[in-house]
Amino acid sequence: MKSNHPGSTHSKAIHFIGICGTAMGAVAAAMKQHGWHVTGSDEKPYPPLSDFLAAQGIPISLGYSSENLPKDEALIVIGNALSRGNPEVEEVLNRKLLYTSLPELLRTHFLQGRHNLVVTGTHGKTTTSSMLTWIFEYAQKKPSYLIGGIPKNLGQGACFRDPDESRHVILEGDEYDTAFFDKRSKFVHYLPELVIINNIEFDHADIFSNLEEIKRSFHRLLQLVPSEGMILLNGDDVHCYQLGQRAPAPIVEVGFSENAGNRILHPFQKEGRSGFELFDTSFEIAMMGEHNIRNAAMAVSAAHFYNIPLPTIQQALLSFEGVKRRQEILTTSHGITIIDDFGHHPTAIRETLAGLRTRYGKAQLWALFEPRSNTSRRAFFQEMLPHAFGDADGIMIGAVARASLLEEQERLNPTTLVNQLVAMGKEAFYEPSVDKIILKLERELQPGDVVVIFSNGSFEGLGGRLTMRLQEKE
Structure with missing residues (x-):
């Protein structure tokens, strides 16, 4: 049998399951440039990475299916978000194909x-x-x-x-x-x-x-x-x-x-x-x-x-211009500054707010937080989070992501968090609806205010939607 080892010159076919991750896509393109025949699949391919891969001549199968796997010998790269039960993973194991992880x-x-x-x-x-x-x-x-x-x-x-x-x-x-x-x-x-x-x-x-x-x-x-x-x-x-x-x-x-x-x-x-x-x-x-x-x-x-x-x-x-989603200013429409930040750990939130307080002085500083990471949506940070928002004047807590997958006693209680913040003298709200968060902010925000959005996900597009609402008023 020919070797499928990534460094081998024998087999030149490789298939990426979950190809639309940033790292997976970049490595897939590099393998293509090194002479490999590259294919991939993903549940929801979306721009800009799907466009990037298409420009590289890499076909992407929409969704996961055993039919996506190459018929002939190939090396299979399995993304770290995938697990048993995925139809392509099961087919890889049943066919006894050679597979590896992206880090390996x-x-x-x-x-x-x-x-x-x-x-x-x-x-x-x-x-x-x-x-x-x-x-x-x-x-x-x-x-x-x-x-x-x-x-x-x-x-x-x-x-x-x-x-x-x-x-x-x-x-x-x-x-x-x-x-x-x-x-x-x-x-x-x-x-x-x-x-x-x-x-x-x-x-x-x-x-x-x-x-x-x-x-x-x-x-x-x-x-x-x-x-x-x-x-x-x-x-x-x-x-x-x-x-x-x-x-x-x-x-x-x-x-x-x-x-x-x-x-x-x-x-x-x-x-x-x-x-x-x-x-x-x-x-x-x-x-x-x-x-x-x-x-x-x-x-x-x-x-x-x-x-x-x-x-x-x-x-x-x-000349360093920073990183997207790290204290990234989305807009300053109507004198209101909207900032997007990836912070989701209490320490990261605290340090970011401290830096913004130094930068913006006595401006009204709003912190919007989506408990989305696998740790922040759990109760582990229940006592740490209130102190993380110490430099914020107003705080809005969004819905706990994938809450139904956690037992009640295991997950973060946003109502308790808000009560803890109110007891500290903060203006704080729990609002699971992003639409209602935007409506409330439209009523509350004044020129000179600063809003920072904390999430390691999209927060249902809150940053872009709030920015659009403000710009529409110009």
């Missing part, structure tokens, strides 16, 4: 022999990996990259260049599990030469029982860093510090504390910009918040390790 495909086909920089942590992965990628791009290093968002400077979240011209690969490393058949964290597949750990908190309550399980996964990652590599840890995070004590590779702590090897000095936030000093050099970014200063310091430290000149790093950060 990356490892065997794209990452071997290259300088892999893996950016991890509970918060800030997307922003830090975006900054780092842009620094390498600006320095004309032609990096390949895989990012869980869309950096505005790059216009796409993933790009895999020819290894002959692209020796560096920058990957956002997720601790979430790899696939239904491989419960290890995705990032353990990425052959890291340099690892960044921004911070460690409890998250992903659907697959981790406690913080110790998460730390164990990060510990496994650090065991893979070579002795000539580098580990950059948050020097102000006790969990990162503890992990560093057992790591076999060189470690540098990055942070504000006096003990940090790369100490962040003279931080400031002013008029929508933040800055700091590191390596006796001043850096500035067009983003607010202490968390973004930390993100930038990590990116600077990693780029410095690869000998990118400090003036080049300086100029790259000055």
Whole structure:
């Protein structure tokens, strides 16, 4: 039988089940460019990724069916959102086809022999990996990259260049599990030469029982860093510090504390910009918040390790335009600012609101929150969430996503959350209907107000719909 291994030259057919994920689509296109015959399927292909794949000449089957699978020998890539019961997954198993996960495909086909920089942590992965990628791009290093968002400077979240011209690969490393058949964290597949750990908190309550399980996964990652590599840890995070004590590779702590090897000095936030000093050099970014200063310091430290000149790093950060859905301003119609943000963990919400409070001063600040992630829709954050909204003047809580799939005592209680916020002196409401949220905001909002929408999903298109309503009034 011919080998179907991703690095093999024998079999050149590959099928992606769940092809319309950002990473799956980018890798599928790269495999096509490398001479493979690529097909794929997805439940709901939609632009822009469906258009991108069509332009690459990759056919997509609508919906999942055993008929979608290639009749002849092929390698099957199974997306991590799929599980037993999916008709294509069942057919793969019944036919005993060779299958793999996307992280393992990356490892065997794209990452071997290259300088892999893996950016991890509970918060800030997307922003830090975006900054780092842009620094390498600006320095004309032609990096390949895989990012869980869309950096505005790059216009796409993933790009895999020819290894002959692209020796560096920058990957956002997720601790979430790899696939239904491989419960290890995705990032353990990425052959890291340099690892960044921004911070460690409890998250992903659907697959981790406690913080110790998460730390164990990060510990496994650090065991893979070579002795000539580098580990950059948050020097102000006790969990990162503890992990560093057992790591076999060189470690540098990055942070504000006096003990940090790369100490962040003279931080400031002013008029929508933040800055700091590191390596006796001043850096500035067009983003607010202490968390973004930390993100930038990590990116600077990693780029410095690869000998990118400090003036080049300086100029790259000055020209960094941010990431879509990370404090992204959608409109300023009628003097009302609408901001879209991916935040869904209490710490991320708190840090983002603190940065926006610094930026907008005494403006009326509204926070709209959709409990949608697998952790935020559970009761785990019931006591933490009220304090996360401390810098907001008004808070609206939307419906708990997929609430019927959780037992009542297991899921977040939005009414209790609102009562907790009211007891803190906040103006707070629970409104499961997005239409009614928009109607209420139309009555409440005044020129000068700032609205930030927190969700790791679409919140039923709330940001775009509210923006359209405001613009229609002009």
